Amino acid sequence: MINYNLNEDTAKIKFPSTRYQGSKLKLLPWLKSVFMEIEFDIVLDAFGGTGAIAYLFKSLGKRVIYNDYLVSNYYIGKALIENKSVKYDVKKIKGLFQIKAEISYKDFIQNIFKGIYYTDEENKTLDIVVQNIMRLENIYEKSLCYFALFQACLQKRPFNLFHRKNLNLRFNDVKRSFGNKRTWDTPIQQLFIQALEQGNESVFDNRRENQALNLNIFDFKTTSDRIDLIYCDPPYFSNKGVGVDYHSYYHFLEGLCHYDHWPDLIDYQTKHRRLIPVKNQWNDPKNVVLAFDQLFNKFQDFIIAVSYRNPGIPSIREVIDILASYKKNISVSRTPYKYVLTTKKNQTNEVLIIGQ
Numbered sequence: 327m328i329n330y331n332l333n334e335d336t337a338k339i340k341f342p343s344t345r346y347q348g349s350k351l352k353l354l355p356w357l358k359s360v361f362m363e364i365e366f367d368i369v370l371d372a373f374g375g376t377g378a379i380a381y382l383f384k385s386l387g388k389r390v391i392y393n394d395y396l397v398s399n400y401y402i403g404k405a406l407i408e409n410k411s412v413k414y415d416v417k418k419i420k421g422l423f424q425i426k427a428e429i430s431y432k433d434f435i436q437n438i439f440k441g442i443y444y445t446d447e448e449n450k451t452l453d454i455v456v457q458n459i460m461r462l463e464n465i466y467e468k469s470l471c472y473f474a475l476f477q478a479c480l481q482k483r484p485f486n487l488f489h490r491k492n493l494n495l496r497f498n499d500v501k502r503s504f505g506n507k508r509t510w511d512t513p514i515q516q517l518f519i520q521a522l523e524q525g526n527e528s529v530f531d532n533r534r535e536n537q538a539l540n541l542n543i544f545d546f547k548t549t550s551d552r553i554d555l556i557y558c559d560p561p562y563f564s565n566k567g568v569g570v571d572y573h574s575y576y577h578f579l580e581g582l583c584h585y586d587h588w589p590d591l592i593d594y595q596t597k598h599r600r601l602i603p604v605k606n607q608w609n610d611p612k613n614v615v616l617a618f619d620q621l622f623n624k625f626q627d628f629i630i631a632v633s634y635r636n637p638g639i640p641s642i643r644e645v646i647d648i649l650a651s652y653k654k655n656i657s658v659s660r661t662p663y664k665y666v667l668t669t670k671k672n673q674t675n676e677v678l679i680i681g682q
């Protein structure tokens with residue numbers, strides 16, 4: 327967990343550790359120092375992901391609008407950004423993992439995902455716990471429990487992803503250069519408790535009306551609310567054109583959020599039972615320059631801050647040039663950085679480009 331001091335007279339607040347492609351958690355101290363130099367009050371985190379940066383803004387006392395097009399991330403935004411005070415009592419967790427007489431449980435995960443990501447016993451546990459969570463009435467309790475469930479599910483996955491049918495990797499008797507066998511073997515309930523405790527600890531009130539949204543950023547209505555600054559950390563393409571399709575990598579978590587309709591949303595042609603793809607301007611390296619242009623055009627009335635890195639498509643220079651066609655004053659801050667989940671050993675150059 328990362329510690330913050332909101333200000334001298336408030337208690338220390340903490341953000342949970344997560345494993346997510348492109349998370350900026352480790353860059354928070356550097357990003358904080360750059361954002362402290364800019365004047366703004368209301369901020370939109372357009373590609374919110376884990377919520378780490380939205381949480382930084384929250385800790386700085388800003389009014390924060392968190393957005394992500396994945397529903398699973400939206401619940402994280404609800405739990406950690408919008409939520410001011412609701413925690414989920416750890417003593418109630420046992421009940422979440424138990425069968426309740428009044429519920430007639432479905433067994434989608436046990437049937438559809440047999441042998442794909444988790445063991446039969448784990449699939450059964452997931453079927454039960456998700457159907458109990460989706461019935462929780464308080465939206466913040468429900469969001470915190472989804473958050474804990476997602477973390478438990480990710481921790482038990484090789485590479486922390488759902489991009490392949492590879493349950494066997496957890497059990498092959500081989501020397502591994504990746505992953506953590508002990509965590510893979512830890513029961514879901516135990517990982518859930520650890521994550522929920524961290525989530526509970528992160529809940530705090532910055533005395534602002536913060537909000538979580540679940541939109542494709544191009545559907546955001548710029549006229550509906552006052553915003554001073556938009557922070558953009560969009561999906562990144564390497565210089566070879568390899569990108570991160572978040573909907574595809576995290577489809578299992580999305581399915582958990584749509585449990586009752588999940589079987590109708592699956593692309594059964596795929597071995598790993600991913601969801602039928604949804605259209606997204608950030609999934610095609612050939613269109614990504616246009617996507618940046620459309621993004622900056624749409625939000626040109628606000629301060630625009632973009633997290634980016636080298637080497638990528640487009641290059642840092644190209645992103646600056648696109649932004650310069652909408653903004654007069656551009657500043658670029660740099661720091662060396664290596665992403666945890668990248669396979670390459672070489673360090674990248676992380677930049678924060680700000681157009682005012």
Ligand SMILES: C[S@@+](CC[C@H](N)C(=O)[O-])C[C@H]1O[C@@H](n2cnc3c(N)ncnc32)[C@H](O)[C@@H]1O
Pocket residue numbers: 346347348349350351372373374375376377378379393394395396399541542543544559560561562572573606607608
């Ligand atoms: C690089 S990650 C953001 C990481 C985040 N800053 C953090 O520290 O965790 C990009 C995020 O953009 C989201 N995303 C992708 N396409 C989107 C779209 N069209 N509109 C809104 N969010 C989108 C993905 O779901 C993903 O969470």
